[in-house]
Amino acid sequence: MTIYQKFLDHAIATLNENLDLSDYPIPEGFERKEGVTGSKSKPQTVITESYGSCSPKLRQIRAAHVNGGAMLQVLNFVIFPQLEYDIPFFGADLVTLPGGHLIAIDMQPLFHTDAYKTKYSEPLMEMFKGYQKDLPWGGDFPEEAQQFFSPAFLWTRPAETEAVETTVFEAFKDYLDQYIAFVKAAEPVAESEQEAIKQSHVAYLNYRAEKDPARGMLTRFYGEEWTEEYIHGFLFDLERKLAGAA
Ligand code: DBV
Numbered sequence: 001m002t003i004y005q006k007f008l009d010h011a012i013a014t015l016n017e018n019l020d021l022s023d024y025p026i027p028e029g030f031e032r033k034e035g036v037t038g039s040k041s042k043p044q045t046v047i048t049e050s051y052g053s054c055s056p057k058l059r060q061i062r063a064a065h066v067n068g069g070a071m072l073q074v075l076n077f078v079i080f081p082q083l084e085y086d087i088p089f090f091g092a093d094l095v096t097l098p099g100g101h102l103i104a105i106d107m108q109p110l111f112h113t114d115a116y117k118t119k120y121s122e123p124l125m126e127m128f129k130g131y132q133k134d135l136p137w138g139g140d141f142p143e144e145a146q147q148f149f150s151p152a153f154l155w156t157r158p159a160e161t162e163a164v165e166t167t168v169f170e171a172f173k174d175y176l177d178q179y180i181a182f183v184k185a186a187e188p189v190a191e192s193e194q195e196a197i198k199q200s201h202v203a204y205l206n207y208r209a210e211k212d213p214a215r216g217m218l219t220r221f222y223g224e225e226w227t228e229e230y231i232h233g234f235l236f237d238l239e240r241k242l243a244g245a246a
Contacts, residue, residue: 080201
């Protein structure tokens with residue numbers, strides 16, 4: 001059992017209860033991957049498991065769950081809506097390393113207009129402020145990433161594992177509930193707006209694929225070829241899908 005298993009189990013169960021989910025294919029060889037890290041005298045197995053589903057309004061709901069023992073656990077959970085909807089991305093990067101916990105939870109905006117903020121960030125602000133009291137701002141993060149976050153970006157480095165298991169779990173559940181409410185309310189946008197949505201998705205995906213903070217770690221465990229294919233063929237796969245559909 002890892003710290004983040006219950007986050008993943010909860011997310012899948014809640015999405016299943018609320019949305020009409022189907023499987024999202026995981027390329028062969030990426031459902032589960034095992035590697036060994038650590039020293040010769042103290043080897044440590046690292047298992048990465050993937051989850052994928054989709055729904056009529058959500059193109060891809062996917063998770064990468066890394067378990068390398070008590071000191072190395074990650075759940076990266078992201079939802080990419082279909083391109084006909086202006087719904088933000090749901091993004092959770094829950095990371096436990098020897099240096100401590102690093103938590104990022106957000107609904108990442110497609111646009112930075114006032115109208116978009118009113119629709120998709122304002123409703124989160126009270127919840128966000130409530131959690132920020134116990135989960136203070138986590139400090140510096142890459143400046144070029146800032147354009148991708150919302151005003152309700154929960155970014156924190158809890159000192160205690162207990163805070164992850166309690167407050168962070170509550171926040172994760174609340175953000176997901178609110179996200180599901182957005183999804184249920186969403187209507188397709190006019191066709192004239194769909195190109196802008198696609199461009200925003202591509203910009204976000206390119207950024208995430210290029211700057212994936214897990215690339216170094218995954219390459220160490222599983223090699224460069226596997227890692228690049230995992231990133232471009234599953235984790236951030238929109239460009240491949242668009243190229244395939246063309
Ligand atoms: N992050 C991923 C995927 C991961 C993953 C797919 C499979 O996007 C894990 C695993 N994130 C992961 C790991 C680290 C981080 C850090 C292992 C630690 C890297 C290290 O310390 O070596 C939010 N995640 C981070 C950081 C940020 C985020 C800001 C700190 C990175 C840094 O300081 O350089 N989440 C991340 C991010 C976006 C997001 C940048 C979006 C634009 O949604």
